[in-house]
Amino acid sequence: MLRTGAQIIWETLIREGVEIVFGFPGGNTIPIHDAMLEYPIRHVLGRHEQGITHMADGYARAGQKLGVALATSGPGATNMITGIATAMMDSSPILCITGQVMSRFVGYDAFQETDMTGVTLPITKHNYLVTNTHDIGRVLREAIFIARSGRPGPVLVDITKDAQQASIDWTPDDSPIQLAGYRPHPSPMPDKVEQAIQLINEAKRPVILAGHGVLLSKAMQELRMFAEKAQIPVAVTLLGIGSFPASHPLNLGMMGMHGEAWVNKAIQQADLLLAFGMRFDDRATGTTHTYAPKAKKVHIDIDLTEINKNVKVDIGLVADLKETLQAMLPHLKENNHDEWLSLINEMKGESAVRDIQNLPDNGHLYAAHVINDIWRITNGKALVVTDVGQHQMWTAQYYHHDEPYNLITSGGLGTMGFGLPAAIGAKFACPEKEVWLVAGDGGFQMTQAELSTAAQEGIKVNVAIINNGYLGMVRQWQEFFYDRRYAATPMRGPDFVKIAEAHGLLGIRVTQRSEVEAAVRKAQQTEGTVVIDFRVEKEDAVYPMVPAGASLDNMIRRPIPEASK
């Protein structure tokens, strides 16, 4: 078959199951975009290449499938960088296709030329420059295979315009991918499984640390059977939320800098930590010098470089989590850790009185109220996407997920501006789900141009802006550690209701707790994207907080309110 490079791109993507591409055209994608019109592909036109990359990421995480973003060379491609780095840190399988200048101009500083394979080398799982039409099909298949397999991640394929334009005689290739140096699927390590089981069966105070890897490996069922059989409590990382039902009696909640106090205390007192698909990020561990000092540690991760990286472990298993848990389960002793579980229960102690949810309505609107109300009204079933900052932590604390893949958030990179485009991408992946974006007023403004994308595509995302007129998380650090010197954090935003209206969308403003429910229900009932501007308490802080570099159980707690003392 005679095919142009551009046609080969689309035929290969379609054969790999791609249905939607998030893109933004330019001089060096014109052949690709032109050929697109002949194929059954939905193209979502973003407003900025950062946006389309986050959309592909949100799509990938929500749908557990490949997300594809398409941008032109030079500035189009460099605008993708933040999105690529975000996907890299959070192991999200996206394929970024960028147009490149004609191959004869590569290296000559041509108009809109940037060395994209060079620029993205440290923030992609792998990348390719394609200058020959004959390589396009193979390279795209390899790229998709690499992005999806093992520890997933972003792969960039940079294709010169002449390679897109040239016609060749082409037959699709379905042969297995051959990559000599790529071993994405290590087999479980039987001798280590045996050693780990022995530690687990003897432990008195074990804790499971469930991370994003549980979701990536689809090991939710195995994790649950494991926890229940041996009665081991489960603490989750930010990206591990949803890997174990929030309402399960063995779920402790989130660990780390803004984790619940009892979770961090339990980790510090544990005699065995079972790290399942998590990477001991500094936000999860606090200082590693004093981290879980009494605990033996077993670490299962598919990425060998995570073993012994941040925390030294006693047993490291490099393997797929689901397969490893399956291998362990038959040898796992039925157990009850009643003493340990009731000790943890005691540690919960006064936490309830510190919880802002329990404060009487004093006329102020707190973010926790808003998020807790959204949780209640959506029956905990919404697909929730967040931006980055205080609202992100409050969402992690107050929206309880029983279902997997229902929280999408930028964990590793902490990318402000991630929320809105990721929510749009997530809605495309899961049109049947109710999608809520919780964003701060600061981060929302970074990518708010994508409201225009949502409006043009007719996609429904419910947007809850937690508007405190500050870059709140930085303000909180300034409050706690910089003597309340609010340098560059007060932010006067636009009228978000009018911003929504300018896009032909409904905007609602909420200033009282009593108005929250009606606004949320109104958003649910309205067709199309709705923006709610929640004017919350300006100087509220996220509690508890482990200061950066402190021990995990050294937490700043919410002051106990006068009324309940």
Place this chain on the structure above:
Amino acid sequence: MQHTLVTLVEDKPGTLNRVASLFRRRGFNIESLTVGHTDIPGVSRMTIVMDCDQESAKRLAAYLYKLINVIQVEDLTAKPMVSRDLAMIKVNTSAENRAEIMQYVEIFRAHIIDISNTSIIIEITGDEEKINGFIDVLRPLGIIEMVRTGMVAMARGATSLISNNGKLLNELISA
């Protein structure tokens, strides 16, 4: 301590950049890095020497393993191995000291590969210590310029690099 890592890599554009970038990105210093063809078409072999602790060497080997274009990686430091470095050293000469230099060349089993009225170039192959020793001897005579290839290394005995993936993984993650 000095660590010697050996890797087989795919001979593709950018592979050297990926390896070198890893050192920069993770903050390791390379003492020497050599690349050359192997007996397998399309496969090159690198010998990387770095001064770091055992833990860093392990980490680096694991990161190398993870690169898509890296086929095998092994830390030969603690294993029986032979290593060689080649140096070309250009030295000032005069009628008076030429005989002395020839003597050193003989003792160190080096070769003279170029000669002019006022200089000679000496080629020497050996492990690092031998070459360092030779340079120390020549230095008082006046070294004009010098080039070294960096070390290449190979494990002793009939074995090749570890090809069993499970065994390799175990070795790379063992503390």
